[in-house]
Amino acid sequence: MRRANVRGRIAVIARGGMLFRQKAANARAAGAVAVVIVNNAPGPYRGAVLEDLGLPVVSVGPEDRARLRAARTATLTLSLKREVVRGANVVALSPGARPEMLFGAHHDSFIGSPGLNDNGSGVAAVLEVARMLRGTPLAGRAAFVLFDGEEDRFQGSRAWVRAHPDVTRGLRGMLSLDMVGVAAEPLAVGGSASLVRAARRAVPTLGTFDDDGLSDHGTFQEAGVPAALLFRGLDANYHAPGDRLVDPKLVTETADVALRITRALLGVR
Numbered sequence: 689m690r691r692a693n694v695r696g697r698i699a700v701i702a703r704g705g706m707l708f709r710q711k712a713a714n715a716r717a718a719g720a721v722a723v724v725i726v727n728n729a730p731g732p733y734r735g736a737v738l739e740d741l742g743l744p745v746v747s748v749g750p751e752d753r754a755r756l757r758a759a760r761t762a763t764l765t766l767s768l769k770r771e772v773v774r775g776a777n778v779v780a781l782s783p784g785a786r787p788e789m790l791f792g793a794h795h796d797s798f799i800g801s802p803g804l805n806d807n808g809s810g811v812a813a814v815l816e817v818a819r820m821l822r823g824t825p826l827a828g829r830a831a832f833v834l835f836d837g838e839e840d841r842f843q844g845s846r847a848w849v850r851a852h853p854d855v856t857r858g859l860r861g862m863l864s865l866d867m868v869g870v871a872a873e874p875l876a877v878g879g880s881a882s883l884v885r886a887a888r889r890a891v892p893t894l895g896t897f898d899d900d901g902l903s904d905h906g907t908f909q910e911a912g913v914p915a916a917l918l919f920r921g922l923d924a925n926y927h928a929p930g931d932r933l934v935d936p937k938l939v940t941e942t943a944d945v946a947l948r949i950t951r952a953l954l955g956v957r
Protein backbone atom coordinates (compact mmCIF):
# COMPACT_ATOMS: atom_id res chain seq x y z
CA MET A 689 0.00 0.00 0.00
CA ARG A 690 1.21 3.48 -0.86
CA ARG A 691 0.42 6.22 1.59
CA ALA A 692 -0.20 9.73 0.36
CA ASN A 693 -0.48 12.81 2.50
CA VAL A 694 -3.95 14.09 1.74
CA ARG A 695 -4.57 16.08 4.91
CA GLY A 696 -6.44 19.23 3.98
CA ARG A 697 -6.27 18.25 0.31
CA ILE A 698 -8.47 16.86 -2.44
CA ALA A 699 -7.72 13.15 -2.76
CA VAL A 700 -7.63 11.85 -6.36
CA ILE A 701 -8.30 8.10 -6.34
CA ALA A 702 -8.47 5.53 -9.14
CA ARG A 703 -11.70 3.57 -9.48
CA GLY A 704 -11.68 -0.15 -8.67
CA GLY A 705 -10.59 -2.47 -5.88
CA MET A 706 -13.09 -1.40 -3.24
CA LEU A 707 -16.40 0.36 -2.80
CA PHE A 708 -16.57 4.14 -3.35
CA ARG A 709 -17.86 4.45 0.20
CA GLN A 710 -14.73 2.75 1.53
CA LYS A 711 -12.40 4.87 -0.60
CA ALA A 712 -14.12 8.04 0.55
CA ALA A 713 -14.14 6.94 4.20
CA ASN A 714 -10.42 6.13 4.02
CA ALA A 715 -9.66 9.50 2.45
CA ARG A 716 -11.67 11.26 5.10
CA ALA A 717 -9.93 9.33 7.86
CA ALA A 718 -6.63 10.51 6.33
CA GLY A 719 -7.83 14.10 6.55
CA ALA A 720 -8.87 14.76 2.94
CA VAL A 721 -11.42 17.53 2.35
CA ALA A 722 -12.85 16.10 -0.89
CA VAL A 723 -12.51 13.04 -3.10
CA VAL A 724 -12.28 12.77 -6.87
CA ILE A 725 -12.63 9.23 -8.19
CA VAL A 726 -11.13 8.71 -11.66
CA ASN A 727 -12.98 6.24 -13.88
CA ASN A 728 -11.06 3.20 -15.17
CA ALA A 729 -12.96 3.22 -18.47
CA PRO A 730 -13.48 6.10 -20.93
CA GLY A 731 -15.98 8.73 -19.90
CA PRO A 732 -17.58 9.70 -16.63
CA TYR A 733 -19.81 7.38 -14.61
CA ARG A 734 -22.40 7.44 -11.87
CA GLY A 735 -21.74 5.93 -8.50
CA ALA A 736 -23.08 6.13 -4.99
CA VAL A 737 -21.47 6.35 -1.56
CA LEU A 738 -24.85 5.81 0.12
CA GLU A 739 -24.19 7.86 3.20
CA ASP A 740 -23.14 11.34 4.13
CA LEU A 741 -19.46 10.98 4.91
CA GLY A 742 -19.03 14.67 5.52
CA LEU A 743 -16.97 15.38 2.41
CA PRO A 744 -17.90 15.74 -1.26
CA VAL A 745 -17.16 12.79 -3.55
CA VAL A 746 -17.21 13.33 -7.32
CA SER A 747 -16.24 11.26 -10.36
CA VAL A 748 -14.36 12.20 -13.51
CA GLY A 749 -13.34 10.38 -16.68
CA PRO A 750 -9.75 9.18 -17.17
CA GLU A 751 -9.17 11.96 -19.70
CA ASP A 752 -9.10 14.41 -16.79
CA ARG A 753 -6.54 12.49 -14.77
CA ALA A 754 -3.41 14.07 -16.26
CA ARG A 755 -4.83 17.56 -15.82
CA LEU A 756 -5.66 16.84 -12.19
CA ARG A 757 -2.24 15.38 -11.56
CA ALA A 758 -0.50 18.39 -13.08
CA ALA A 759 -2.53 20.90 -11.11
CA ARG A 760 -1.02 22.06 -7.86
CA THR A 761 -4.27 23.56 -6.75
CA ALA A 762 -7.80 22.73 -7.76
CA THR A 763 -11.18 24.17 -6.85
CA LEU A 764 -14.17 21.89 -6.59
CA THR A 765 -17.47 23.61 -7.32
CA LEU A 766 -20.53 21.49 -6.64
CA SER A 767 -24.21 22.05 -7.00
CA LEU A 768 -26.15 19.75 -4.70
CA LYS A 769 -29.79 18.80 -4.62
CA ARG A 770 -31.25 17.34 -1.47
CA GLU A 771 -34.41 15.34 -2.03
CA VAL A 772 -36.76 13.23 0.05
CA VAL A 773 -38.01 10.23 -1.91
CA ARG A 774 -40.79 7.83 -1.03
CA GLY A 775 -40.40 4.06 -1.32
CA ALA A 776 -42.87 1.17 -1.11
CA ASN A 777 -42.48 -2.40 0.09
CA VAL A 778 -44.73 -5.06 -1.40
CA VAL A 779 -45.99 -7.38 1.33
CA ALA A 780 -47.93 -10.66 1.17
CA LEU A 781 -49.05 -11.54 4.66
CA SER A 782 -52.50 -12.58 5.88
CA PRO A 783 -54.00 -10.11 8.38
CA GLY A 784 -53.21 -11.25 11.91
CA ALA A 785 -50.88 -13.99 10.67
CA ARG A 786 -47.89 -15.01 12.77
CA PRO A 787 -45.40 -16.07 10.12
CA GLU A 788 -42.38 -18.10 11.15
CA MET A 789 -40.42 -17.65 7.95
CA LEU A 790 -39.97 -14.53 5.87
CA PHE A 791 -38.83 -14.64 2.26
CA GLY A 792 -37.45 -11.31 1.14
CA ALA A 793 -35.97 -9.73 -1.96
CA HIS A 794 -35.29 -6.11 -2.75
CA HIS A 795 -37.13 -4.76 -5.76
CA ASP A 796 -35.15 -1.58 -6.25
CA SER A 797 -32.02 -1.50 -8.36
CA PHE A 798 -28.89 0.56 -8.63
CA ILE A 799 -28.76 3.98 -10.33
CA GLY A 800 -28.33 3.45 -14.05
CA SER A 801 -28.73 -0.32 -13.93
CA PRO A 802 -31.86 -2.10 -15.17
CA GLY A 803 -31.28 -4.58 -12.32
CA LEU A 804 -32.38 -7.87 -13.87
CA ASN A 805 -30.06 -9.95 -11.72
CA ASP A 806 -29.84 -7.36 -8.93
CA ASN A 807 -32.51 -7.88 -8.07
CA GLY A 808 -35.24 -8.92 -10.50
CA SER A 809 -33.90 -12.45 -10.02
CA GLY A 810 -34.53 -12.40 -6.26
CA VAL A 811 -38.01 -10.95 -6.74
CA ALA A 812 -38.85 -13.70 -9.22
CA ALA A 813 -37.47 -16.33 -6.83
CA VAL A 814 -39.63 -15.05 -3.94
CA LEU A 815 -42.69 -15.10 -6.19
CA GLU A 816 -41.78 -18.64 -7.22
CA VAL A 817 -41.53 -19.72 -3.57
CA ALA A 818 -44.97 -18.21 -2.95
CA ARG A 819 -46.35 -20.06 -5.97
CA MET A 820 -44.87 -23.36 -4.82
CA LEU A 821 -46.30 -22.90 -1.33
CA ARG A 822 -49.80 -22.10 -2.50
CA GLY A 823 -52.35 -24.42 -0.94
CA THR A 824 -49.81 -26.08 1.37
CA PRO A 825 -49.80 -25.79 5.19
CA LEU A 826 -46.55 -23.85 4.99
CA ALA A 827 -48.26 -21.01 3.13
CA GLY A 828 -49.86 -19.74 6.34
CA ARG A 829 -46.55 -19.87 8.15
CA ALA A 830 -44.68 -17.71 5.64
CA ALA A 831 -44.49 -14.02 4.79
CA PHE A 832 -43.26 -12.62 1.49
CA VAL A 833 -41.86 -9.12 1.30
CA LEU A 834 -40.34 -7.27 -1.66
CA PHE A 835 -38.31 -4.47 -0.14
CA ASP A 836 -37.65 -1.05 -1.58
CA GLY A 837 -34.53 0.98 -0.88
CA GLU A 838 -32.06 -1.85 -0.35
CA GLU A 839 -29.46 -0.08 -2.47
CA ASP A 840 -30.00 2.93 -0.24
CA ARG A 841 -28.76 1.32 2.96
CA PHE A 842 -31.64 -1.14 3.45
CA GLN A 843 -34.31 1.51 3.96
CA GLY A 844 -37.20 -0.81 3.04
CA SER A 845 -36.31 -3.67 5.35
CA ARG A 846 -35.50 -1.25 8.16
CA ALA A 847 -38.89 0.42 7.80
CA TRP A 848 -40.61 -2.96 7.73
CA VAL A 849 -38.90 -4.23 10.88
CA ARG A 850 -39.69 -0.94 12.64
CA ALA A 851 -43.35 -1.17 11.63
CA HIS A 852 -43.81 -4.86 12.54
CA PRO A 853 -41.90 -5.60 15.74
CA ASP A 854 -44.32 -8.35 16.81
CA VAL A 855 -44.20 -10.19 13.51
CA THR A 856 -40.43 -9.80 13.41
CA ARG A 857 -40.04 -11.23 16.92
CA GLY A 858 -42.04 -14.30 15.97
CA LEU A 859 -39.87 -15.20 12.97
CA ARG A 860 -37.71 -18.29 13.18
CA GLY A 861 -35.88 -17.40 10.05
CA MET A 862 -35.51 -14.88 7.24
CA LEU A 863 -34.02 -15.58 3.83
CA SER A 864 -32.97 -12.79 1.50
CA LEU A 865 -32.75 -13.81 -2.15
CA ASP A 866 -30.44 -11.45 -3.96
CA MET A 867 -28.62 -11.87 -7.28
CA VAL A 868 -29.61 -15.45 -7.92
CA GLY A 869 -30.17 -15.44 -11.70
CA VAL A 870 -26.59 -15.38 -13.00
CA ALA A 871 -24.09 -18.12 -12.10
CA ALA A 872 -21.12 -15.89 -11.29
CA GLU A 873 -20.36 -18.45 -8.58
CA PRO A 874 -22.27 -21.50 -7.33
CA LEU A 875 -25.27 -20.75 -5.14
CA ALA A 876 -24.10 -20.04 -1.60
CA VAL A 877 -25.51 -19.06 1.76
CA GLY A 878 -24.16 -16.58 4.32
CA GLY A 879 -25.53 -15.02 7.47
CA SER A 880 -26.52 -16.20 10.94
CA ALA A 881 -24.50 -19.26 11.90
CA SER A 882 -27.51 -21.29 13.05
CA LEU A 883 -29.42 -20.70 9.83
CA VAL A 884 -26.36 -21.32 7.65
CA ARG A 885 -25.81 -24.65 9.45
CA ALA A 886 -29.46 -25.61 8.97
CA ALA A 887 -29.28 -24.59 5.32
CA ARG A 888 -26.23 -26.71 4.62
CA ARG A 889 -27.77 -29.69 6.37
CA ALA A 890 -30.84 -29.31 4.19
CA VAL A 891 -28.87 -28.64 0.99
CA PRO A 892 -25.34 -30.06 1.33
CA THR A 893 -24.28 -28.75 -2.09
CA LEU A 894 -24.71 -25.13 -0.93
CA GLY A 895 -21.50 -23.15 -0.67
CA THR A 896 -20.89 -20.54 2.01
CA PHE A 897 -19.40 -17.09 2.01
CA ASP A 898 -18.28 -14.62 4.64
CA ASP A 899 -21.29 -12.47 5.08
CA ASP A 900 -20.83 -8.76 5.26
CA GLY A 901 -24.44 -7.73 5.69
CA LEU A 902 -24.68 -7.43 1.90
CA SER A 903 -28.45 -7.46 1.73
CA ASP A 904 -31.67 -7.04 3.72
CA HIS A 905 -31.05 -10.09 5.91
CA GLY A 906 -28.62 -7.91 7.93
CA THR A 907 -31.56 -5.80 9.10
CA PHE A 908 -33.27 -8.90 10.49
CA GLN A 909 -30.08 -10.15 12.12
CA GLU A 910 -29.84 -6.82 13.92
CA ALA A 911 -33.39 -7.39 15.12
CA GLY A 912 -32.39 -10.77 16.54
CA VAL A 913 -33.84 -12.98 13.79
CA PRO A 914 -31.66 -15.78 12.34
CA ALA A 915 -31.31 -14.51 8.79
CA ALA A 916 -29.26 -15.41 5.74
CA LEU A 917 -28.63 -14.48 2.16
CA LEU A 918 -28.83 -16.81 -0.83
CA PHE A 919 -26.52 -15.42 -3.50
CA ARG A 920 -24.64 -16.43 -6.64
CA GLY A 921 -21.81 -13.91 -6.43
CA LEU A 922 -21.16 -10.56 -8.09
CA ASP A 923 -21.44 -10.97 -11.84
CA ALA A 924 -19.69 -8.88 -14.50
CA ASN A 925 -22.72 -6.59 -14.89
CA TYR A 926 -23.13 -5.87 -11.20
CA HIS A 927 -24.64 -2.38 -10.76
CA ALA A 928 -24.00 -1.70 -14.44
CA PRO A 929 -26.18 -0.93 -17.48
CA GLY A 930 -25.52 -4.48 -18.74
CA ASP A 931 -27.52 -6.16 -15.96
CA ARG A 932 -30.18 -7.25 -18.45
CA LEU A 933 -30.34 -11.02 -18.42
CA VAL A 934 -31.05 -13.83 -15.97
CA ASP A 935 -31.40 -17.58 -16.32
CA PRO A 936 -34.91 -18.61 -15.18
CA LYS A 937 -33.62 -22.08 -14.38
CA LEU A 938 -31.28 -20.63 -11.77
CA VAL A 939 -34.16 -18.63 -10.30
CA THR A 940 -36.36 -21.72 -9.96
CA GLU A 941 -33.47 -23.68 -8.49
CA THR A 942 -32.95 -20.94 -5.89
CA ALA A 943 -36.63 -20.97 -4.93
CA ASP A 944 -36.42 -24.72 -4.52
CA VAL A 945 -33.36 -24.41 -2.27
CA ALA A 946 -35.07 -21.71 -0.17
CA LEU A 947 -38.02 -24.02 0.27
CA ARG A 948 -35.89 -27.02 1.26
CA ILE A 949 -34.12 -24.87 3.87
CA THR A 950 -37.48 -23.69 5.22
CA ARG A 951 -38.93 -27.20 5.43
CA ALA A 952 -35.87 -28.35 7.38
CA LEU A 953 -35.95 -25.32 9.66
CA LEU A 954 -39.64 -25.63 10.48
CA GLY A 955 -39.60 -29.43 10.59
CA VAL A 956 -42.06 -29.83 7.71
CA ARG A 957 -41.75 -32.56 5.11
Ligand SMILES: [Zn+2]
Nearest residue numbers: 806807866867
Ligand atom coordinates in the same frame (compact mmCIF):
# COMPACT_ATOMS: atom_id res chain seq x y z
ZN1 LIG B 1 -29.00 -6.60 -4.49
